[in-house]
Amino acid sequence: MDSLKMTPWEVSGKLDDAAYRHLIEKFGVDIISKELMERLGKVAGGELHPFLATGLFFAHRDLNLILDDYDAGRPFYLYTGRGPSGKMHIGHLLPFIFTKWLQDVFGVHLLVQFTDDEKYLIKSDRSKKEVETVANENVLDVLSLGFDPKKTHIIKDYDNAKTLYYYATDVAKHTTISTIKAVFGVVDSDNIGKVFFPSMQIVPAFILSAITGKNIRCLIPYAIDQDPYFRVSRDVLPKLGYYKPSAIISKFLPSLQGQNGKMSSSIKGSAIFLDDDEDSVKRKMMKYAFSGGKDTVAEQRKYGANPDVDFAFNAYAMFEDDPAKIRQVYDDYKSGRMLSGEMKELSARKINERLAEMRRRRKVVEKDVSKYTFDPSKFKDL
Amino acid sequence: MDSLKMTPWEVSGKLDDAAYRHLIEKFGVDIISKELMERLGKVAGGELHPFLATGLFFAHRDLNLILDDYDAGRPFYLYTGRGPSGKMHIGHLLPFIFTKWLQDVFGVHLLVQFTDDEKYLIKSDRSKKEVETVANENVLDVLSLGFDPKKTHIIKDYDNAKTLYYYATDVAKHTTISTIKAVFGVVDSDNIGKVFFPSMQIVPAFILSAITGKNIRCLIPYAIDQDPYFRVSRDVLPKLGYYKPSAIISKFLPSLQGQNGKMSSSIKGSAIFLDDDEDSVKRKMMKYAFSGGKDTVAEQRKYGANPDVDFAFNAYAMFEDDPAKIRQVYDDYKSGRMLSGEMKELSARKINERLAEMRRRRKVVEKDVSKYTFDPSKFKDL
Numbered sequence: 001m002d003s004l005k006m007t008p009w010e011v012s013g014k015l016d017d018a019a020y021r022h023l024i025e026k027f028g029v030d031i032i033s034k035e036l037m038e039r040l041g042k043v044a045g046g047e048l049h050p051f052l053a054t055g056l057f058f059a060h061r062d063l064n065l066i067l068d069d070y071d072a073g074r075p076f077y078l079y080t081g082r083g084p085s086g087k088m089h090i091g092h093l094l095p096f097i098f099t100k101w102l103q104d105v106f107g108v109h110l111l112v113q114f115t116d117d118e119k120y121l122i123k124s125d126r127s128k129k130e131v132e133t134v135a136n137e138n139v140l141d142v143l144s145l146g147f148d149p150k151k152t153h154i155i156k157d158y159d160n161a162k163t164l165y166y167y168a169t170d171v172a173k174h175t176t177i178s179t180i181k182a183v184f185g186v187v188d189s190d191n192i193g194k195v196f197f198p199s200m201q202i203v204p205a206f207i208l209s210a211i212t213g214k215n216i217r218c219l220i221p222y223a224i225d226q227d228p229y230f231r232v233s234r235d236v237l238p239k240l241g242y243y244k245p246s247a248i249i250s251k252f253l254p255s256l257q258g259q260n261g262k263m264s265s266s267i268k269g270s271a272i273f274l275d276d277d278e279d280s281v282k283r284k285m286m287k288y289a290f291s292g293g294k295d296t297v298a299e300q301r302k303y304g305a306n307p308d309v310d311f312a313f314n315a316y317a318m319f320e321d322d323p324a325k326i327r328q329v330y331d332d333y334k335s336g337r338m339l340s341g342e343m344k345e346l347s348a349r350k351i352n353e354r355l356a357e358m359r360r361r362r363k364v365v366e367k368d369v370s371k372y373t374f375d376p377s378k379f380k381d382l
Numbered sequence: 383m384d385s386l387k388m389t390p391w392e393v394s395g396k397l398d399d400a401a402y403r404h405l406i407e408k409f410g411v412d413i414i415s416k417e418l419m420e421r422l423g424k425v426a427g428g429e430l431h432p433f434l435a436t437g438l439f440f441a442h443r444d445l446n447l448i449l450d451d452y453d454a455g456r457p458f459y460l461y462t463g464r465g466p467s468g469k470m471h472i473g474h475l476l477p478f479i480f481t482k483w484l485q486d487v488f489g490v491h492l493l494v495q496f497t498d499d500e501k502y503l504i505k506s507d508r509s510k511k512e513v514e515t516v517a518n519e520n521v522l523d524v525l526s527l528g529f530d531p532k533k534t535h536i537i538k539d540y541d542n543a544k545t546l547y548y549y550a551t552d553v554a555k556h557t558t559i560s561t562i563k564a565v566f567g568v569v570d571s572d573n574i575g576k577v578f579f580p581s582m583q584i585v586p587a588f589i590l591s592a593i594t595g596k597n598i599r600c601l602i603p604y605a606i607d608q609d610p611y612f613r614v615s616r617d618v619l620p621k622l623g624y625y626k627p628s629a630i631i632s633k634f635l636p637s638l639q640g641q642n643g644k645m646s647s648s649i650k651g652s653a654i655f656l657d658d659d660e661d662s663v664k665r666k667m668m669k670y671a672f673s674g675g676k677d678t679v680a681e682q683r684k685y686g687a688n689p690d691v692d693f694a695f696n697a698y699a700m701f702e703d704d705p706a707k708i709r710q711v712y713d714d715y716k717s718g719r720m721l722s723g724e725m726k727e728l729s730a731r732k733i734n735e736r737l738a739e740m741r742r743r744r745k746v747v748e749k750d751v752s753k754y755t756f757d758p759s760k761f762k763d764l
Contacts, residue, residue: 188563
């Protein structure tokens with residue numbers, strides 16, 4: 001397991017079941033139990049989101065306390081984010097699709113942080129202007145998923161630095177350089193922005209409590225590579241008088257991030273970007289998508305595919321709303337009734353359908369994106 | 383010389399001439415030459431400020447380039463500051479009195495930074511509210527010296543964090559943890575705010591260049607214990623395309639900071655605070671002021687006093703505008719014509735005269751202190 005490396009800036013090594021068992025123990029997270037699934041399902045009106053049903057969101061911290069608060073009519077809020085490192089490909093949408101489901105189900109405020117400062121500090125060749133341009137595009141991309149405009153609040157670190165820095169010094173005062181070295185793998189030759197930055201990412205986990213003067217729980221959906229931030233936050237926040245943040249944690253999904261280095265935005269031409277046209281999506285799907293199918297039609301018919309590692313299936317499942325349909329496709333593909341080419345075609349069609357929908361919504365959002373800007377005065381209802 | 387320790391947070395060891403020779407070499411600063419003194423005197427209309435004449439401001443970096451710019455009609459600006467650690471005693475006024483003289487002589491913009499964030503991060507027992515209260519009082523104290531309201535700009539780090547943090551990440555990106563450890567003596571058990579903070583203190587050294595898009599030199603008057611910040615800034619700023627800041631550097635004055643631990647704000651009752659009444663000033667002067675005089679009147683008459691280490695003389699010299707009078711008192715005291723009691727009485731009278739004047743001005747400043755707030759739109763004339 002020593003070959004597995006996972007920090008917010010680097011993931012390497014094999015991510016199999018054993019690796020996840022190791023991470024669960026090392027990071028100290030809990031598997032989402034059957035009982036918790038049932039409680040979530042009840043709130044959602046019976047049907048769980050496919051990402052839960054399939055075990056993509058597989059772990060949590062204190063999710064039960066969030067559900068207790070919800071049941072008792074106490075407010076909580078959601079917080080997630082993105083490092084604006086470049087154009088978004090469809091894999092980047094995964095946590096946001098799930099977060100939108102949570103917002104729809106619970107009807108709560110959501111903070112989305114775009115860490116433009118982090119990307120500027122980490123990427124030696126990146127200018128601030130480049131990062132800003134990417135961040136602004138990413139904001140529109142995320143909002144085009146259709147988040148509730150009244151309860152969705154965009155935090156761009158530079159734009160919101162006055163408020164963020166004020167509270168970040170509370171986090172920083174209680175966090176040593178040693179801690180950041182141990183948790184994030186920072187070294188002395190790193191820059192002083194990188195060692196301070198975790199303070200800025202931790203602020204949204206308590207900012208609504210700080211602003212309102214009430215203690216309000218925060219639920220953070222994230223992929224497990226971001227866990228270091230929130231492990232630190234769970235040590236620090238109680239020292240500041242706030243709740244430890246709750247978390248709902250997904251696997252790091254190589255089949256959408258680009259398993260074996262394929263289908264990744266760093267390999268030119270291979271990733272499916274949100275602004276790809278229909279033909280490009282089809283072409284990339286056929287040419288680059290990692291397949292869980294067999295090498296020949298005969299073998300596929302006989303043994304079936306492995307949908308779990310199949311890019312086309314996972315992309316399809318991400319964009320299909322109807323869990324029954326997803327289950328059907330999964331079974332058909334796994335049993336050999338469905339061939340890889342058919343899976344790819346179905347997936348490309350579904351992706352194109354959704355990308356078209358997002359592009360329509362993006363135009364609407366673009367006109368009044370400023371109304372999503374985080375503003376401390378907007379939380380009077382809490 | 384190894385016993386001498388000097389960082390912005392700790393000064394210990396003997397500060398004699400040998401120590402300063404050592405610091406000059408170690409820090410790489412230049413002694414203010416006779417030629418530079420003459421150039422300064424010419425601009426000032428013939429008379430140098432006593433702090434220059436007596437060698438209190440003794441060293442510099444690139445002061446000649448500032449004078450070149452001034453002679454050529456190119457703009458430059460002044461930047462100084464204070465860590466708002468507590469109530470101000472008269473020793474704290476020293477750099478500000480000199481800075482005011484520079485502003486009056488050159489007629490330039492002055493930025494005064496109050497590092498409330500630093501004090502909160504460094505002092506483990508200090509709440510943010512306490513630091514804020516102190517900072518607000520300190521701002522009024524400093525402004526009551528009578529700085530030009532049109533050209534004096536108060537930067538409080540938390541209030542101005544949006545602008546400061548934006549540019550601080552430029553500094554941070556080019557500064558390693560190793561550098562801060564080496565220059566400031568920061569260690570791994572220190573908090574991550576302390577290692578990042580130097581970025582925030584360096585920003586005002588180039589902020590007017592950043593804001594205006596022109597490259598404008600900055601002259602920073604400071605006591606030598608603050609030198610680490612500006613050594614780092616001289617490495618980093620050229621990488622960002624800005625000039626290295628120029629500096630005019632004073633000795634760390636134990637006779638006003640509290641030589642031998644006396645007359646310091648940390649020893650209850652010993653320091654002369656700006657809000658002390660006349661009787662308190664007299665009483666503290668008689669009771670606590672470190673004297674450079676002899677033990678008996680007879681000895682004093684015979685051998686004279688040592689004014690250089692004498693609190694009463696140094697405080698008098700700080701508040702007396704007329705260099706001729708200061709020279710006269712120096713000679714009288716040193717020769718034995720003046721006794722310690724007389725020196726203390728004269729000093730207390732001068733201090734009380736100036737404190738009364740400052741209190742009057744403080745009331746005026748208090749009414750419209752907000753007009754001194756740093757605002758990027760105020761530098762159109764540059």
